[in-house]
Amino acid sequence: MTEDINVSLSNHLIRDDEQEDLCFAFYKASTGNQRITALINEVIFPEIDDRNIHGNVSFNPDYFDKATSYALKNEYGIVFIHSHPFPGWQRMSTDDIEAETMLAPRVKAITGLPVVGMTIGSDGTWSARFWEKTASKTYDIKWCETVRVVGNGLNIHYNENLKPKPKFGQEFSRTISSWGPSKQESISRMKVGIVGMGSVGSIIAEALLRTGIENLVFIDFDTIERKNLDRLLAASEKDIGKFKVDFQKNRLFDVNLRKGLDIEALPYSITEKTGLEAALDCDLLFSCVDMPLPRFTLDGIAYSNFIPVIDGGIDTNPNSDLSNIEQARWKAHTVGPQRICMQCLGQYTPSDVSLEQSGELDNPYYIKGLPKDHFVNRGENVFGFSLSLAGMEIQQFLSMVLQPKGIYYGPKEMDFNFGNIDFDFENSCEKDCHIKAQLGQGDSFNKILLFDHPNAEKSRNKIQEPTMPKVKKANPKTSSGKDSIIKKAIRKLKNLFDDSKGTFPF
Structure with missing residues (x-):
């Protein structure tokens, strides 16, 4: 996530009264050779009637409906985020597991993407996991190695079970x-x-x-x-x-x-x-x-x-x-x-x-x-x-x-x-x-x-x-030589710039 999103999430989730809080956010996937990353783009913060705070916290069905409707409209994946009143990389409580186990099949059915669960500790440390479908009606936790916050600085939160601290001589x-x-x-x-x-x-x-x-x-x-x-x-x-x-x-x-x-x-x-x-x-x-x-x-x-x-x-x-x-x-x-x-x-x-x-x-x-x-x-x-x-x-x-x-x-x-x-x-x-x-x-x-x-x-x-x-290798399917390749390159880049409402100086 960006630093701006990190600040807004931290301000909402880390409460002065040390109670837990929650919200939904939205992500796009980034797929490398060995790593899949959920890129958090937007957050939908709860209104007063959208969740119940009682030491722990729970959300109401209308809030979930708002989140899924927005995700479906914008082709986003869904992130369920909550806070714990303890520092460091967080494990999951029984209540956490029950909530995310309930969300996993519903989110997958609506968005086609796995739900991502995230927890922030009282010191601002993030932890995260994907809920992957492994069999019919079966969803398993896939813990993330890191959570990255990017902007003016680069802050990486490590899952030390997967990325242990190195030793130096x-x-x-x-x-x-x-x-x-x-x-x-x-x-x-x-x-x-x-x-x-x-x-x-x-x-x-x-x-x-x-x-x-x-x-x-x-x-x-x-x-x-x-x-x-x-x-x-x-x-x-x-x-x-x-x-x-x-x-x-x-x-x-x-x-x-x-x-x-x-x-x-x-x-x-x-x-x-x-x-x-x-x-x-x-x-x-x-x-x-x-x-x-x-x-x-x-x-x-x-x-x-x-x-x-x-x-x-x-x-x-x-x-x-x-x-x-x-x-x-x-x-x-x-x-x-x-x-x-x-x-x-x-x-x-x-x-x-x-x-x-x-x-x-x-x-x-x-x-x-x-x-x-x-x-x-x-x-x-x-x-x-x-x-x-x-x-x-x-x-x-x-x-x-x-x-x-x-x-x-x-x-x-x-x-x-x-x-x-x-x-x-x-x-x-x-x-x-x-x-x-x-x-x-x-x-x-x-x-x-x-x-x-x-x-x-x-x-x-x-x-x-x-x-x-x-x-x-892409097949240009052309018989007119380099001129067709030039036109193809210009067309590909011009479409990018036009779609982005930018300018293309030709």
Whole structure:
């Protein structure tokens, strides 16, 4: 849920008289490869006659009817939420089980989705469970591993039966002494994805390992080339031809810093089904890409699935006689609920997204005709600048999860020539932002984010991995060549923008 919804629920449910209270809320599903998430979009608070408070609390039939009618009208799942006057992750009482057992078949019959039960403790700690149909007239509890609250910060409530607190040895004593064991236990249990394992992504992976993160996902279809060796952390001539994700995974395991380390290395694009679903399993994502299409996909993931994305970019140019650098700047920012999206921040445009999808950015003749200030013609970065950008992105990450003194970073940009860091940027979207309009839509929007990626397929075919799962490729059913592909890409994106009441600059 978003921070705004968390505040409104907490204010209603945690009572000064220490009695229990309740309400119904509504969710959309977000389905990853290994995880299903209920994204809470709206709450319907009870009116005076809708529930009975008597130490415990019960709801009246009319309140349930209002909730089911609204859920059916808007294609929502239903969340039943109540409070307990005790701190921490809550178990269920006999009364709780009876109430949710009664709700499970009724909600499933009306909405087609499982009812989600949630409890908030007196200290604001959340617990949650799905009620899954396992046989005729039989519904069983499926406890959730986590409840995530996303906004300016990222707060994760862990079910310690499923996600127990990790143990740390002396090798992390200095890290823990900086922010204490409680924060370290929370940070280390996060699942963090890195999209793009080039010069910036590889440094971020190193930093996350040494911060104690145990669960990492690497998504990048590229292989190591000779031209990467001056910027790719720890890569050498013998590594040319390897997938970047595999190389970094093996390298980090060789460090042998965390015994519980789990790294998923996927040679796919974030726009492909395998890459997208892996990203939806994560609590937070790092965007280390420099092309508009994956940025558009990551932007959509951040808002439609409540998964914050930390993005960054580097822009450099030499002077006219190539005697020195003309300008260099790098920018880092976090996007997601209650923050500005990448499009409103100017990190990509819809026209550039459709241009990349059309395949023209792989056409050297087309690229030659683009203006010098087009993003395709921007200068390459160097290792020192990648190191600085990675540091700024890690600062964004630590600020979000540690929340020191309640201060949150907005976007920051470093000007190398003058040594200035600019932080005077907007941190909220425009009113008619089409990305913001997809907030919490989950699976109903995720299908829009999928695109075939010929270069990713070509890279995998070149390596010829016999055990690699095949990716279903959309059949364009066209006989008119690239022009039909361009039209198809434009039509798909134009429909998205039109449906969202946004604008499409063609």
